[in-house]
Amino acid sequence: MKLLLIRHxxxxxxxxxxxxxxxxxNERGYKSIEVMSRRSLLTVNLAERVYVSPAVRAYSTATGxxxxxxxxxxxxxxxxxxxxxxxxxxxxxxxxxDAWSGTYWIVGHNPTLERLAEKLSGEKNLVLxxxxxxLLTKVKSENRWNLVELDYPKNxxx
Numbered sequence: 001m002k003l004l005l006i007r008h009x010x011x012x013x014x015x016x017x018x019x020x021x022x023x024x025x026n027e028r029g030y031k032s033i034e035v036m037s038r039r040s041l042l043t044v045n046l047a048e049r050v051y052v053s054p055a056v057r058a059y060s061t062a063t064g065x066x067x068x069x070x071x072x073x074x075x076x077x078x079x080x081x082x083x084x085x086x087x088x089x090x091x092x093x094x095x096x097x098d099a100w101s102g103t104y105w106i107v108g109h110n111p112t113l114e115r116l117a118e119k120l121s122g123e124k125n126l127v128l129x130x131x132x133x134x135l136l137t138k139v140k141s142e143n144r145w146n147l148v149e150l151d152y153p154k155n156x157x158x
Contacts, residue, residue: 001101001138003103005133006132007129008055008057008058010029010130011024011025011026012024023057025064029061050062050106050107053107053108053109054079054082055109058109082107082109090116114128121146128150129153132150133149133151134147
């Protein structure tokens with residue numbers, strides 16, 4: 001099983017009166033979607049299922065990536081726990097998906113995604129910038145995850 005944790009693209013703070021859940025992406029966020037959709041981390045690890053936070057910025061990030069990469073929007077599932085739960089709670093939820101094989105994307109928020117990647121991989125002090133993507137692979141025999149790659153829009157090596 002492959003798991004790609006994707007932090008939403010850069011959001012707008014231009015509307016201070018808007019509820020957090022409704023905050024949209026800003027122009028830089030949309031440009032970052034175009035940049036990341038050309039990166040091999042995404043083009044090689046196309047999603048079979050995409051779990052997305054109900055926040056507008058996460059949904060917009062997911063739909064932008066899926067459309068740009070030619071992946072059907074029907075692969076997307078809105079999952080409220082990706083907005084509300086802690087890394088520990090998400091780790092438990094993922095353990096319920098463990099019997100599945102394939103490639104899954106989770107599009108959500110920091111600091112939860114950073115803590116989740118650290119919890120699963122054992123890495124410390126992981127930094128996941130906006131539209132940062134972390135690829136993890138499941139090592140079934142040892143019941144753990146390996147951090148394979150981390151990429152983000154401003155990464156010059158991406």
